Amino acid sequence: MNSDFQVYLKEKTNFFETELKKELEELSYPETIAKGMEYALLNGGKRLRPFLLFTTLELLNQDIQKGVKSAIGIEMIHSYSLVHDDLPALDNDDYRRGKLTTHKVFGEAEAILIGDALLTYAFYMLSEKNLNILSFEQITKIISKTSAYSGINGMIGGQMIDIESENKKINLETLKYIHKHKTGKLIKLPIEIACIIADVSEDKRLVLEEYAELIGLAFQVKDDILDIEGTFEELGKPVGSDDDLHKATYPSILGMEESKKILNETVERAKKIIHNMFGEEKGKILISLADFIRERKS
Amino acid sequence: MNSDFQVYLKEKTNFFETELKKELEELSYPETIAKGMEYALLNGGKRLRPFLLFTTLELLNQDIQKGVKSAIGIEMIHSYSLVHDDLPALDNDDYRRGKLTTHKVFGEAEAILIGDALLTYAFYMLSEKNLNILSFEQITKIISKTSAYSGINGMIGGQMIDIESENKKINLETLKYIHKHKTGKLIKLPIEIACIIADVSEDKRLVLEEYAELIGLAFQVKDDILDIEGTFEELGKPVGSDDDLHKATYPSILGMEESKKILNETVERAKKIIHNMFGEEKGKILISLADFIRERKS
Numbered sequence: 279m280n281s282d283f284q285v286y287l288k289e290k291t292n293f294f295e296t297e298l299k300k301e302l303e304e305l306s307y308p309e310t311i312a313k314g315m316e317y318a319l320l321n322g323g324k325r326l327r328p329f330l331l332f333t334t335l336e337l338l339n340q341d342i343q344k345g346v347k348s349a350i351g352i353e354m355i356h357s358y359s360l361v362h363d364d365l366p367a368l369d370n371d372d373y374r375r376g377k378l379t380t381h382k383v384f385g386e387a388e389a390i391l392i393g394d395a396l397l398t399y400a401f402y403m404l405s406e407k408n409l410n411i412l413s414f415e416q417i418t419k420i421i422s423k424t425s426a427y428s429g430i431n432g433m434i435g436g437q438m439i440d441i442e443s444e445n446k447k448i449n450l451e452t453l454k455y456i457h458k459h460k461t462g463k464l465i466k467l468p469i470e471i472a473c474i475i476a477d478v479s480e481d482k483r484l485v486l487e488e489y490a491e492l493i494g495l496a497f498q499v500k501d502d503i504l505d506i507e508g509t510f511e512e513l514g515k516p517v518g519s520d521d522d523l524h525k526a527t528y529p530s531i532l533g534m535e536e537s538k539k540i541l542n543e544t545v546e547r548a549k550k551i552i553h554n555m556f557g558e559e560k561g562k563i564l565i566s567l568a569d570f571i572r573e574r575k576s
Numbered sequence: 577m578n579s580d581f582q583v584y585l586k587e588k589t590n591f592f593e594t595e596l597k598k599e600l601e602e603l604s605y606p607e608t609i610a611k612g613m614e615y616a617l618l619n620g621g622k623r624l625r626p627f628l629l630f631t632t633l634e635l636l637n638q639d640i641q642k643g644v645k646s647a648i649g650i651e652m653i654h655s656y657s658l659v660h661d662d663l664p665a666l667d668n669d670d671y672r673r674g675k676l677t678t679h680k681v682f683g684e685a686e687a688i689l690i691g692d693a694l695l696t697y698a699f700y701m702l703s704e705k706n707l708n709i710l711s712f713e714q715i716t717k718i719i720s721k722t723s724a725y726s727g728i729n730g731m732i733g734g735q736m737i738d739i740e741s742e743n744k745k746i747n748l749e750t751l752k753y754i755h756k757h758k759t760g761k762l763i764k765l766p767i768e769i770a771c772i773i774a775d776v777s778e779d780k781r782l783v784l785e786e787y788a789e790l791i792g793l794a795f796q797v798k799d800d801i802l803d804i805e806g807t808f809e810e811l812g813k814p815v816g817s818d819d820d821l822h823k824a825t826y827p828s829i830l831g832m833e834e835s836k837k838i839l840n841e842t843v844e845r846a847k848k849i850i851h852n853m854f855g856e857e858k859g860k861i862l863i864s865l866a867d868f869i870r871e872r873k874s
Contacts, residue, residue: 362689
């Protein structure tokens with residue numbers, strides 16, 4: 279990992295955290311909801327999705343200020359999905375990134391409502407908060423894409439099939455559907471939003487969308503590998519939790535060696551298409567990010 | 577209740593049901609989510625919110641086709657809130673309108689995701705589905721208002737304080753906050769959306785907003801009264817369920833007589849301001865609706 283990338287990542291992440299905290303200061307009542315939203319959002323997440331939005335905007339010569347409200351909106355959707363996923367009726371997780379999950383701190387009924395509030399507020403961020411930043415047309419397109427990618431035909435669809443596949447033997451096609459929808463769509467979303475904001479040309483958009491799909495896949499394959507090879511200290515949650523729930527993963531279907539091969543090929547392809555379209559210098563952050571996803575420890 | 581109103585109500589409700597079913601036909605996979613959304617939406621609801629949107633549009637000389645996607649969006653939000661409210665961790669209700677609640681039919685994890693999918697799809701209805709019907713500016717304003725009225729500062733805020741008030745003595749101020757937010761905001765919303773679509777003058781908008789607040793209050797006071805005086809057959813759910821949960825209601829704080837007096841005064845005031853602004857003939861549907869809310873049996 280080159281240190282330029284690390285500095286850039288840190289800078290963008292810090293920028294996002296500051297802007298997010300400013301937004302959260304506006305929320306105070308009911309206290310349980312306000313505190314719960316804050317707790318769920320300030321949980322040490324990697325901020326991959328905001329980072330993707332900012333990086334793509336800069337690659338397309340846009341001010342990242344144009345994407346900040348949308349980045350917060352996407353992170354709220356990501357965050358709500360974790361709060362609901364962790365509930366006793368779903369994955370029943372007590373810890374996430376080494377901290378107690380939202381329902382363990384605030385209660386189950388509260389966590390359901392906190393998740394609902396995060397999802398709802400995401401659309402407030404994308405509409406009201408973007409009013410003086412983007413055009414009505416851009417706002418409408420962003421919301422249309424966001425709602426499509428997060429719902430029945432996107433993230434929730436993947437989540438539902440994931441739950442239905444527990445304790446079942448599933449094939450690679452089903453696993454691909456799950457990954458593409460459950461995590462893939464919300465990784466693609468910030469890149470597509472950046473394209474809407476930059477009003478980018480078709481050829482660049484297609485390359486960026488392919489890149490988004492590739493790193494989405496790489497991210498998930500790496501997640502599956504880490505669930506077997508990581509440590510509690512690194513992951514902040516018990517190792518082998520996929521196995522406990524008898525969830526299908528790349529290693530369980532294809533074996534560890536083949537999974538690592540897919541991870542490598544996916545990352546190399548992602549780097550190559552960015553290199554070809556934007557050049558090594560201009561594309562260096564997205565190129566480094568692909569490496570970062572392959573090499574991360576948590 | 578005059579029969580003109582009954583005919584009009586039936587006509588608008590039938591129109592809404594037909595349009596809603598057409599939208600639902602587009603959803604098929606994952607089947608559990610698609611079927612669950614349908615189950616939750618086609619549950620014999622009164623369609624008060626769509627009716628308010630259509631009626632206000634016609635009062636303002638607009639084609640109701642302009643409001644149909646928004647009406648479906650609002651009903652999806654109303655519907656998701658009932659699915660989540662009924663969950664074991666919240667009100668733990670087995671029946672709603674005489675039918676098993678969504679989690680009793682589909683399971684608890686599924687009902688959480690079905691609710692999430694309804695909420696998310698509502699914003700898809702308001703954005704993508706309104707693209708060829710409304711301007712980008714109208715769409716943006718509608719989404720901004722909808723997300724504000726449904727979230728922490730709206731419906732969810734009311735719901736949270738409602739839960740926190742169970743088994744506690746609360747004062748009238750808190751009860752008013754709960755009602756104004758938990759049900760009031762989503763009754764106000766369709767009227768305000770109609771005003772955005774019609775680009776109505778300030779004076780008419782203010783009257784319509786006051787009317788919306790008044791019938792929202794009347795609706796809730798009547799609900800509280802029905803929970804004591806209704807029958808299972810009429811309500812489709814056990815009578816006295818508020819009392820079982822030790823929920824504060826208008827009758828429990830102010831007594832039955834005073835509650836009925838408030839109901840009457842609120843309905844009369846709502847009728848009067850519409851009469852004064854629009855005249856008896858043009859305002860007759862909103863006037864009859866206020867009576868309808870007072871006299872309903874379920």
